[in-house]
Amino acid sequence: MIGFWTLFKKEILRFWKVLLQTVAAPILTAFLYLLIFAHVLAAHVQVYPGVGYTAFLMPGLVMMSVLQNTFANASSSLIQSKITGNIVFVLLPPLSYLEFFMAYVLAALVRGLVIGVGVLMVGLLFVDLHLRHPLWILMFGVGAGVVFSCIGMMAGIWAEKFDHLAGVQNFFIMPLTFLSGVFYSIHSLPDFWQGMSRFNPVFYMIDGFRYGFFGVADVDPRLSLAVVVPTALVASLLTLWMLRAGYKLRH
Amino acid sequence: MTCAVRIRGLEKRFPRVQALRGVDLDIEQGEFFALLGPNGAGKTTLISILAGLTRATAGTAEVMGHDVVRHYRQARRNLGVVPQELVFDPFFTVRESLEFQAGYFGLKRDDAWIDELLSHLALLDKADTNTRRLSGGMKRRVLVAQALVHRPPVIVLDEPTAGVDVELRQSLWAFIHQLNARGHTILLTTHYLEEAETLCQRVAMLKEGHIVALDSTANLLQSGAERHLELVLDGELPDFLQARLRGREAGRYLLALPDYAELEGILAGLRQAGVGVRDLTVGKPDLESVFLKVMREAAP
Numbered sequence: 001m002i003g004f005w006t007l008f009k010k011e012i013l014r015f016w017k018v019l020l021q022t023v024a025a026p027i028l029t030a031f032l033y034l035l036i037f038a039h040v041l042a043a044h045v046q047v048y049p050g051v052g053y054t055a056f057l058m059p060g061l062v063m064m065s066v067l068q069n070t071f072a073n074a075s076s077s078l079i080q081s082k083i084t085g086n087i088v089f090v091l092l093p094p095l096s097y098l099e100f101f102m103a104y105v106l107a108a109l110v111r112g113l114v115i116g117v118g119v120l121m122v123g124l125l126f127v128d129l130h131l132r133h134p135l136w137i138l139m140f141g142v143g144a145g146v147v148f149s150c151i152g153m154m155a156g157i158w159a160e161k162f163d164h165l166a167g168v169q170n171f172f173i174m175p176l177t178f179l180s181g182v183f184y185s186i187h188s189l190p191d192f193w194q195g196m197s198r199f200n201p202v203f204y205m206i207d208g209f210r211y212g213f214f215g216v217a218d219v220d221p222r223l224s225l226a227v228v229v230p231t232a233l234v235a236s237l238l239t240l241w242m243l244r245a246g247y248k249l250r251h
Numbered sequence: 252m253t254c255a256v257r258i259r260g261l262e263k264r265f266p267r268v269q270a271l272r273g274v275d276l277d278i279e280q281g282e283f284f285a286l287l288g289p290n291g292a293g294k295t296t297l298i299s300i301l302a303g304l305t306r307a308t309a310g311t312a313e314v315m316g317h318d319v320v321r322h323y324r325q326a327r328r329n330l331g332v333v334p335q336e337l338v339f340d341p342f343f344t345v346r347e348s349l350e351f352q353a354g355y356f357g358l359k360r361d362d363a364w365i366d367e368l369l370s371h372l373a374l375l376d377k378a379d380t381n382t383r384r385l386s387g388g389m390k391r392r393v394l395v396a397q398a399l400v401h402r403p404p405v406i407v408l409d410e411p412t413a414g415v416d417v418e419l420r421q422s423l424w425a426f427i428h429q430l431n432a433r434g435h436t437i438l439l440t441t442h443y444l445e446e447a448e449t450l451c452q453r454v455a456m457l458k459e460g461h462i463v464a465l466d467s468t469a470n471l472l473q474s475g476a477e478r479h480l481e482l483v484l485d486g487e488l489p490d491f492l493q494a495r496l497r498g499r500e501a502g503r504y505l506l507a508l509p510d511y512a513e514l515e516g517i518l519a520g521l522r523q524a525g526v527g528v529r530d531l532t533v534g535k536p537d538l539e540s541v542f543l544k545v546m547r548e549a550a551p
Contacts, residue, residue: 001357002354002357002358002359003354003355003356003357005354006350006351006353006354006355007351007354007355009351009354010343010351013342013343013347014342017342018342081340084338084339084340084341085334085336085338086338086339086340088304088332088334088338089338089340089348089351089352089355089397090355091302091303091304092302092303092304092327092330092332093327093352093355093356093401094323094324094325094327094328094355094356094357095355096324246306250303250304250305250306251265251299251304251305251306
């Protein structure tokens, strides 16, 4: 257990020491989205009855920040260690692959949730937001965070240079999150794209998360949970399998 | 007694090269052992397999009786590795790096031991300095400290003195010598053969993935290259010495001298021939000449 705690602590300190870049910057980015989209769209769009666009946007932005930053934390920590070679410091000790997994995933999750809460706090200064079902909010926040921590770990292990990681970020993570209903309800889309959105697991993460705030959503939150939980399980198992096999870490 | 390191039939195939082709090796507890070989001979691969950084294609490796794959936790607890590359974590100070390393090995915080290590390695005044601000030699010593923080009985040093200046090298060896005297087993790879010669009791030489020589340093020196005699004469080399001639450069004759006892006869012969001796050196075989000879002659 000491091994796990130490690695977890080290991973937390790693981003905590550069707080401005790893926590403050993403909160500011989300705030800018809020400012711009709310300014442009608030007067024109109402998605759910009684829910203003700015309020509607908030949970999406929080979730998007959680997803992007859990991914960023796990992936950048691993690629940096691999490229500078200091990954040996964690490969030489008798850490089990499970300890390794837990430490990286939980640290990424902590950063994601700290930023998520930060974005929410900033948002609350501008929008009146109720947390109808806090437990659902937490479940979706954690579930989605675990998925993207795992994807971040897998990408960090797989990538051999920063380019590879940027590729995953720009061609996989960004489209998945932007096209998942952060900024809109999928009911506003043409039938075809509405159907396509249902194949995007991120859609369920955001929709279920949003349900926690408003008590209404595009689909039944139980369906969303039934997508997010197994996705988190599969992502965890895949990551564990990679670690156990020593894929790209132990030749 | 359990071997500190026990290797049987170890093979490693990479997609393009076969780095190890069936290596057997036992290193006893308390030995100071050198693993020598040219670049690409398989030294680092062998060490990486011991450390669990690389997985063998075939064969087994044990550290203090623990298989490095099946009982990796025990094996790694018993092993401290100083890697060849100068790696460091730019986010942390020297002390933090050491505390983390101890924690990864499941150890509770032990400031006294960390201070002792730092003072032995002359790093105490750098304890709270970020590792990226250290010079190359200091970074190397931090790596040594990191490898020792869990007090492993077996210590592997992969080219520990590359790029370290003479003074530091001396103090580093004194420290490692001390560890050996306290019972730690030391496995060393180095390009500085004189270091291996003075420090190590036993030597293995690797060539293209095979062990081509494995013996005590003394035996290797004895058996290896022949002794030679270097002469500067004030005349031509007399006929009776022509059979011994191995080379000639800038007025110096290089003669074979298998036995010291023959020296007297040679000098007497020179006197008789009326040739004066201006300079005379008896060259002892060193590990470098043995190494070169082994590498030249060994059929891999």
